[in-house]
Amino acid sequence: MNDSQKFLLDETRIPTAWYNIQSDLKEPLAPVLNPGTGQPIGPEDLAPLFPMALIQQEVSTERYIDIPDEVREIYRLWRPSPLFRARRLEKALDTPARIYYKYEGVSPAGSHKPNTAVAQAYYNKQEGITKLTTETGAGQWGSALSMACNFLGMECKVYMVRVSYNQKPYRRAMIETFGGQVVPSPSTETSAGRAILAKDPDCSGSLGIAISEAVEIAAGRPDTNYALGSVLNHVLLHQTVTGIEAMEQMTLAEDDVDVVVACTGGGSNFAGIAFPYIGRKLRGERDVQVIAVEPAACPTLTKGPFAYDFGDTAMMTPLMKMHTLGSSFVPPGFHAGGLRYHGMAPLVSHLVHTGDVTPTSVHQLEAFAAGVQFARTEGIIPAPEANHAVAGAIREAIRCKEEGTSRSILFNLCGHGHLDMQAYTDYFAGKLQDYEYPEAEISMALAGLPAVPK
């Protein structure tokens, strides 16, 4: 085994194709349905918002989809990202496990999100679109799309949930530094926003409202499209550069992976690291255990049914079959803003359903304790979302110690926490708490799951 601590690839090793797990599924994904008719939607239903190239990727069953040269050219600014062996963390845990992590915080926006933002901006530009709209809550996605649009010479408008807009000025500043325009949502720019402000002028906003505003603008203008940062198949596809690179880096490490761990909000960073490994397993090449770690306060995979539901709180999207807590579920306040989604990517949900992914949940105090232990051993301060992955990896490493087995654990450190340091301050000040499983709220939200017309 290679005794290095960092495994680097030069830029010639940036993958030339994304891996499409739909090619290897044992049973196909359930179709996305029109909520009015109950019939599968077609490309024309998505065309007002997305370019045809992405709509095709959404349903493709090709195993590999070429990455355009212009996208790889931008990836060169930070990719391949490094893979580290967490030797100091292993020592602190006194575990026989080998712990590896792929670090996506090296991207200029600080997370894995640019992997798809650049691809989405590129395909939109190819089809003549000059402007993208999106929503952002925690701010990672808005930063990434703003950066991507900047590199491709496109405009970017980000509807930022007003409470985040006020609480996260650093994120706003990053979006603006990359040239994007940030608008607090609800805004007076859209009829959706105006209607809400008419009823509640002090409305602090929600991701659902911000989505409505971004979609309204995109749907109404021929030069403008909408971009989504997670959940959809093409978004997960673009993230697979992470896992493909990791496989090559594990070869450099003269090791292979027994357990893959990642956190799940909408599912994209998880898919990025895990899908190439799951594909290898589905093809019968090598077994792997795959663990999806979600917050206990928003337990989509561990507590939600696998059912058709809307992707947004405003119930405007088509119906997707996924693990869901109900589109009206609002999780209790906790700091990992990127993990607050009521649903889960249909591909990830499907793989949980088929038993290829094992979900688990951690409370936020355990997640922050893990993040601090990680920072004090490995140096990097993880994003609050990534702390869930760290906690999951530590649990597995402790299990190895208890069982006396030496397994190889790979987790995705999907972003740094530099713009989320307030959460660490709150943690040290004892202001964070674990939220009980919000059973009553989840039951109520699940009772409102849509009926699928026959």
Added chain:
Amino acid sequence: MNDSQKFLLDETRIPTAWYNIQSDLKEPLAPVLNPGTGQPIGPEDLAPLFPMALIQQEVSTERYIDIPDEVREIYRLWRPSPLFRARRLEKALDTPARIYYKYEGVSPAGSHKPNTAVAQAYYNKQEGITKLTTETGAGQWGSALSMACNFLGMECKVYMVRVSYNQKPYRRAMIETFGGQVVPSPSTETSAGRAILAKDPDCSGSLGIAISEAVEIAAGRPDTNYALGSVLNHVLLHQTVTGIEAMEQMTLAEDDVDVVVACTGGGSNFAGIAFPYIGRKLRGERDVQVIAVEPAACPTLTKGPFAYDFGDTAMMTPLMKMHTLGSSFVPPGFHAGGLRYHGMAPLVSHLVHTGDVTPTSVHQLEAFAAGVQFARTEGIIPAPEANHAVAGAIREAIRCKEEGTSRSILFNLCGHGHLDMQAYTDYFAGKLQDYEYPEAEISMALAGLPAVPK
């Protein structure tokens, strides 16, 4: 020439020795003097604050000083840092220049400071010290020393200028995440702090006061020493890993450097990248132009005399011969907190005096415009301090265009701006201004330069 964009070295290429420019100076450095007697100070004068190994490095004339294995082991977490060719910036400037930058923001604390913090903590630990004290203004140094002490199992106490403590909660959070203790200065923990608070209970603090507090604690306790983040010879020595790595990376790039650019506050990031190149020039091996970029509002090298002065505002330190604006000079408020020092490292000052370094100054609006252009071309958002280096490099690249020459420019991107995004917000909001050269204040401060006893 190699057409890559990133030049990476694996961890076996971490330098095994620091480069000591004192070995190559044509005339020796002026001695450090006791302000009372005018006589050169000896090791015993520094022993209450610093370990003997660092005191020896301060005066060594050996060309290479071995880096201890335990220090290199910690460097492995982020070193070697990457060297990039700024191809998108070159294109945006339409310049024939080749622009390279060494990126020190990959360290866990986000700047070059850990290069010396780890070394200083190590040598102190070797001599039985269990705790280090220091001051921090902008917060980069406090973060770095806290991280270093954490990795070496030592305690760290950071006296943080009260106004920064209140305005920069993210920096505080980073110091605490690494396990360091942060105290707003002036504090009630020291007689220096108590005396100031007795007169002015609302005192917002200064770097001078914070130094006094940190030194008082270190001088009074046998298990505690003091650590300084810049200015001193041993600090600059430890930073030379940057330039040594860059030289090897430029070989990978199949190019060499004609112009080195770095920003100067106390002088340490500048020395890190520049000294190995200046050494090569002093030995007659290859010529190089070296540019030190300082803020126009604190023009130490361009406007201050080369004279004996105190290193601190409290006039407690020995006298060092350096470019200085007078130890009582307080620069007007501007955002590059790391570049507000009234003096300059004696080694850097000496090399300006001998004509081996060319100083220049930029106003902050030019610096921020350069930083934004850099972020929009290369992706990375620089620290406000680093923006001065970017501006200096852009000036040189434009000069190349005007002259029709293709020179190779290397600059040190000494840190990222993730914890300084408020400065970008202020810049976009038009709240930043250029400060006129504060001639009257500088004249007054210079009038107070100490007389050196004969």
